[in-house]
Amino acid sequence: MSIHILWDHERPEGIELPVARMIKMILGEDIGLVEYPFLVDGYDRERNQHDAQKILDRLQDTLTRRYEFCGPLLLVTPRDLYVNGCDFVFGLARPVSGVAVVSTARLRNDYYGRVPDDVDLIDRVAKEGAHELGHLLGLGHCENPECVMFRPRTLDELDRKKKMLCPVCRETLGPREG
Ligand SMILES: [Zn+2]
Ligand SMILES: [Zn+2]
Numbered sequence: 001m002s003i004h005i006l007w008d009h010e011r012p013e014g015i016e017l018p019v020a021r022m023i024k025m026i027l028g029e030d031i032g033l034v035e036y037p038f039l040v041d042g043y044d045r046e047r048n049q050h051d052a053q054k055i056l057d058r059l060q061d062t063l064t065r066r067y068e069f070c071g072p073l074l075l076v077t078p079r080d081l082y083v084n085g086c087d088f089v090f091g092l093a094r095p096v097s098g099v100a101v102v103s104t105a106r107l108r109n110d111y112y113g114r115v116p117d118d119v120d121l122i123d124r125v126a127k128e129g130a131h132e133l134g135h136l137l138g139l140g141h142c143e144n145p146e147c148v149m150f151r152p153r154t155l156d157e158l159d160r161k162k163k164m165l166c167p168v169c170r171e172t173l174g175p176r177e178g
Pocket of ligand 1: 132
């Protein structure tokens with residue numbers, strides 16, 4: 001079993017390899033990279049956002065059957081995401097189906113009027129990607145604000161996290177191969 005990251009064709013350029021390398025370092029799992037062949041689903045015109053649940057429906061139904069992946073699947077998309085009851089989400093995981101999605105929209109400095117920086121962006125996509133994949137590997141949320149499995153509500157809380165699992169989450173995940 002290995003993890004696959006699917007990349008929306010409109011993602012920010014050049015982040016795939018560094019993000020995959022960091023996620024591998026955080027989780028200790030091999031990562032495969034795949035182009036996502038569809039437009040993402042769930043666009044809501046009034047909100048100008050995409051419904052993360054609908055994106056996961058598609059990942060679960062079409063993609064797993066088409067490619068016969070056996071292992072966690074993470075889609076990285078530039079679309080801004082929401083779920084019912086929330087203004088936005090950085091990402092969403094559905095552990096029963098092994099699928100997750102992360103949005104780069106609110107991980108970019110320019111979204112907040114700050115100077116764009118690829119290093120910041122790559123760090124955040126890796127942390128959020130590892131977080132959602134952590135759910136797919138059986139981890140819940142962590143109280144430790146520096147742990148990847150901490151649930152950040154703001155960009156600053158996300159930036160405060162380190163690119164690692166705390167010892168408790170690491171132990172829960174158990175020994176990983178390669
Ligand atoms: Zn979470
Ligand atoms: Zn933790």
